Structure formats: C-alpha cells, structure tokens
Amino acid sequence: MSKVLFRDVSILDSTGADPYPGDVLVEDDRIAGVGTVEPNRADGARVVEGRGRTLMSGLCDAHTHFTWNNSADLDGLGHMPVEEHLLFAVESAKKYLDSGYTMCLGAASAKERLDVVCRDAINAGRIPGPHYLANGPEIATTGGAIIKSITKFADGPEGMRVAVRELIDIGVDQIKLSMTGEEITGTMRAEDTYFSDEEVAAAVAEAHRRGKRVCAHARSGLSVKMCVRNGVDIIYHASFTDEEGMDMLEANKDWVWVGPGINWLIATLYEAEAFGFPQEAAEAVGYKRELEIAVEGLREMHRRGIRIVPGGDYGFAWTPHGTYARDLQHFVEYLGFTPMEAILSATKLGGEIMMRPDELGQVQPGYLADLILVDGDPLADITILQDHDRIQAIMKEGRFHKE
Numbered sequence: 001m002s003k004v005l006f007r008d009v010s011i012l013d014s015t016g017a018d019p020y021p022g023d024v025l026v027e028d029d030r031i032a033g034v035g036t037v038e039p040n041r042a043d044g045a046r047v048v049e050g051r052g053r054t055l056m057s058g059l060c061d062a063h064t065h066f067t068w069n070n071s072a073d074l075d076g077l078g079h080m081p082v083e084e085h086l087l088f089a090v091e092s093a094k095k096y097l098d099s100g101y102t103m104c105l106g107a108a109s110a111k112e113r114l115d116v117v118c119r120d121a122i123n124a125g126r127i128p129g130p131h132y133l134a135n136g137p138e139i140a141t142t143g144g145a146i147i148k149s150i151t152k153f154a155d156g157p158e159g160m161r162v163a164v165r166e167l168i169d170i171g172v173d174q175i176k177l178s179m180t181g182e183e184i185t186g187t188m189r190a191e192d193t194y195f196s197d198e199e200v201a202a203a204v205a206e207a208h209r210r211g212k213r214v215c216a217h218a219r220s221g222l223s224v225k226m227c228v229r230n231g232v233d234i235i236y237h238a239s240f241t242d243e244e245g246m247d248m249l250e251a252n253k254d255w256v257w258v259g260p261g262i263n264w265l266i267a268t269l270y271e272a273e274a275f276g277f278p279q280e281a282a283e284a285v286g287y288k289r290e291l292e293i294a295v296e297g298l299r300e301m302h303r304r305g306i307r308i309v310p311g312g313d314y315g316f317a318w319t320p321h322g323t324y325a326r327d328l329q330h331f332v333e334y335l336g337f338t339p340m341e342a343i344l345s346a347t348k349l350g351g352e353i354m355m356r357p358d359e360l361g362q363v364q365p366g367y368l369a370d371l372i373l374v375d376g377d378p379l380a381d382i383t384i385l386q387d388h389d390r391i392q393a394i395m396k397e398g399r400f401h402k403e
Contacts, residue, residue, distance in 0.1 A: 078149020
C-alpha cells in the first residue's frame with residue numbers, strides 16, 4: 001500500500017466548514033485520514049510538508065471543450081484534420097490537469113469521437129487528464145447551427161431520436177442540444193430559439209431512456225423554459241431567463257443545473273479586439289446588454305438556491321485553455337458569490353454534477369485523493385487559483401501529476 005501524508009496543511013474540505021490546520025493521509029487512491037492522523041497509521045508514508053499551505057479538492061469545469069483549439073476561426077474547428085485535432089484534444093486534457101482541474105464535463109466535441117477517445121485514454125492511464133464525461137457534436141436543427149462544421153443536424157421528433165441514438169452508439173456520456181443563437185455570428189440572435197418543444201422532448205426522452213443526460217446551449221428566455229419543461233438536465237448560459245423561467249428553475253432546483261459560461265460573455269465583450277472583434281462591435285451586436293441581463297438573472301438564481309456551476313467556454317482565442325479559474329473570480333465579482341461559495345461550486349457541486357458525490361469534490365475520508373496544494377489562501381484571494389505556480393502540487397487518484 002502506498003501512502004502519502006500531507007503534514008501541517010490548511011484543510012479546505014469543501015463541506016462548507018472554515019479551513020482548519022491538520023494532516024491528510026492518502027492510502028493508494030483514497031483519502032484515509034483528515035485532520036488528526038494517528039502516527040502509527042502514517043508509518044511508512046511519504047511526507048509532504050504543507051507549511052500551512054491550503055490543501056483542497058481538485059476543481060471542476062462543467063462546460064468543457066477539449067477540442068476547441070484556441071482559434072478565432074470558429075468554422076475552422078470542423079476543418080482541422082482529425083489527426084492534429086486529436087493531438088490538440090490530448091494536450092487540452094493535460095492542460096486541465098495542469099491547472100488543478102480533476103473533473104470536467106464535456107459540453108460538445110468538434111468531431112464525433114474525439115471526446116470519447118480522450119475519455120477512454122484517460123481512464124486507461126494512457127494520457128493525463130481529469131475525470132471526464134464525454135460529449136459528441138452538438139445537435140442543431142436545420143438553420144440553427146452556430147458553427148455548421150461541428151454540428152450534427154436533426155429535425156422533428158423522429159430526427160432527434162435518431163441523432164441521439166447515433167451519438168449514444170459511439171459512447172458519449174451526455175447529449176448536447178444547440179437551441180439558440182449566438183450574437184458573434186452576426187446573423188443568429190441569442191434570443192432566437194430554433195427548437196420546438198416536441199423536438200426537445202423527443203431528444204430528452206430518448207437520452208434518458210438510455211441513461212444519458214442532456215445539456216443545452218440555451219440563451220433565450222423561451223429556451224430555458226423549454227429545457228425545464230422537458231427535463232434538460234444542464235442548461236448552459238440561460239442569459240435571458242424571465243420571471244416565469246426563474247420560478248420554473250427554482251421549483252426544479254433539486255435536479256436542474258445552470259452553467260452560465262460567464263467568462264465567454266466577459267471575454268467576448270472586453271478582450272476579443274486583438275482577434276478582430278473589438279468592444280464596440282461586441283456592444284453593437286448585444287453582448288453588453290446580454291451580460292448585464294445575465295448577471296442580474298444569475299444573481300437572482302444564486303439567491304434562490306439554484307445550482308450554478310463554473311465553466312466558461314474555454315478554448316477560443318480570447319478564452320484560451322489554461323485560464324479556467326477565471327470563472328471563480330467572475331462568480332465572486334459579478335454574481336455575488338462569496339469565495340467559499342465559488343469554491344464549493346467548483347468542488348462539492350463538481351462531484352455532484354459528475355454524478356460521483358460520494359467520492360469526488362471533497363477532502364473527506366473515503367473520497368478519491370484528487371487534491372491540490374495551494375500556496376496561499378484562495379478564500380482571501382480567489383485569483384490565486386489562476387496562477388499555476390501557486391498550485392504547487394496536483395494529485396489525482398493518489399498519484400502526483402505535479403509535485
């Protein structure tokens with residue numbers, strides 16, 4: 001049995017309790033002791049001196065795109081040769097782990113099997129990466145694709161059933177529907193909705209019948225209500241949620257998730273000029289208005305106890321891979337989360353949305369030893385989680401990825 005003892009650390013256990021000093025013992029792939037560890041229990045352990053540094057769970061990104069290639073050429077995603085694309089996806093998986101992210105939920109793949117292949121390679125120990133739930137290309141209706149080259153098209157209830165079945169056949173863990181527009185296209189408004197209730201209902205019923213969850217790109221108020229009404233499990237963006245939609249989310253908060261992708265809005269509005277989309281253009285097509293409305297709505301969701309999880313659509317030129325923890329800063333500065341609430345959303349809730357609440361996302365006995373050792377106190381300064389040099393050790397399943 002291999003043992004590692006983290007001695008004299010500040011334990012941020014993600015139960016909601018304040019950090020406290022102590023030791024954490026890892027045996028093989030699991031956390032065996034937290035707080036006070038009996039000396040004889042730690043006999044033979046390799047000792048990591050914490051010197052008061054923060055030991056916490058690895059983080060979760062609930063809106064992950066391994067295959068988004070840090071490009072400003074959106075349509076180029078679909079035309080990138082599959083060999084180079086797979087190599088990029090493998091590098092993205094490692095980048096997440098390098099950044100302290102040990103849990104990721106795939107939100108769409110640019111090609112059918114890339115996510116599935118990466119997930120399987122991670123699980124087999126062939127490549128480094130987080131615990132991963134794989135997706136396929138997002139499903140859109142005719143005329144409703146944000147990026148045509150990476151989209152699977154389906155129309156009508158029967159078309160949705162066929163598309164869902166085909167993606168399940170290649171081994172995905174969840175299905176993605178692309179229900180609304182996106183202002184950066186210049187032709188598709190965020191408040192445009194391209195699915196019918198019947199199409200959403202058919203896709204969800206088929207996925208749930210096969211034990212798969214459904215997530216959706218849903219910015220419009222109408223699309224959010226369609227998602228809740230028809231059982232879409234994870235709603236991405238939800239920017240224009242109206243009062244009726246808010247009430248529906250609150251009434252169903254025991255099963256529905258909201259992943260706002262807030263970093264996409266902020267970066268597209270303020271940080272895309274170098275890539276050909278200046279702030280004036282972003283404001284002109286509506287991103288400032290959308291951000292303002294989304295922030296107000298998300299603050300209300302948070303007040304009502306609706307589960308909001310981080311994941312900011314990383315992998316575009318102005319939202320590059322490796323900057324994932326910006327979401328936590330945005331949750332605090334824009335959405336009114338306390339630093340503790342932001343961390344809980346990325347750890348404890350991460351374990352829940354990964355469907356492994358009893359072994360992921362907390363520093364508790366019996367949980368998988370997915371841990372990061374941080375130089376500093378992220379409750380005092382949430383931005384230190386963006387500094388890879390401050391994340392001084394990364395462990396997944398009891399094995400050091402970084403030390």
